[in-house]
Amino acid sequence: MHDTTYTITTQTPRASTRPAYLPASAEPVMLPSEIPPGVQMVTLPGGIRTLAYTPTQAPPAPPVPVAQPIPAWAKTTALLVPTVGGGVAAAGIGLSYAAPGLIAMSQALWATVALIAAGAIGLPVLLRLARSGTGSGRPTTHITQNITASGMFGRANGTINHR
Numbered sequence: 001m002h003d004t005t006y007t008i009t010t011q012t013p014r015a016s017t018r019p020a021y022l023p024a025s026a027e028p029v030m031l032p033s034e035i036p037p038g039v040q041m042v043t044l045p046g047g048i049r050t051l052a053y054t055p056t057q058a059p060p061a062p063p064v065p066v067a068q069p070i071p072a073w074a075k076t077t078a079l080l081v082p083t084v085g086g087g088v089a090a091a092g093i094g095l096s097y098a099a100p101g102l103i104a105m106s107q108a109l110w111a112t113v114a115l116i117a118a119g120a121i122g123l124p125v126l127l128r129l130a131r132s133g134t135g136s137g138r139p140t141t142h143i144t145q146n147i148t149a150s151g152m153f154g155r156a157n158g159t160i161n162h163r
Helices: 072-131
Strands: 039-043 049-053 143-149 156-162
């Protein structure tokens, strides 16, 4: 025999409630709305269908969460965050102290650029004025050169004229 936690009872036929048009072997059928809560229609191993009380099963308990270890990348990131934040703060403080010096250096660099530009423009002008014939009294020598050649690789002939 099997031990069960519920009791199986069979439906007792009531001859007085059986309609006359049903044969004697037919069992009365209950509508699903007539079956009380906690009772179900079950089929026994011998093939007999009967009503049975079924215990209500409590819903299964939710699984207990298992503590998982913290990944190594999370630990490393958590340790790096304050370090990086402190470095950024130190850099900001250093820049605030260095700002006047940086402004002065940028002005000095612009002054250097202006000096180089003035030298690139002014030096050729000064050299041209110094070489002009107005200050020395010597006449300027002009050399003219005429070169002719016949063909792509022909021999070139030329004349030089001094004035």
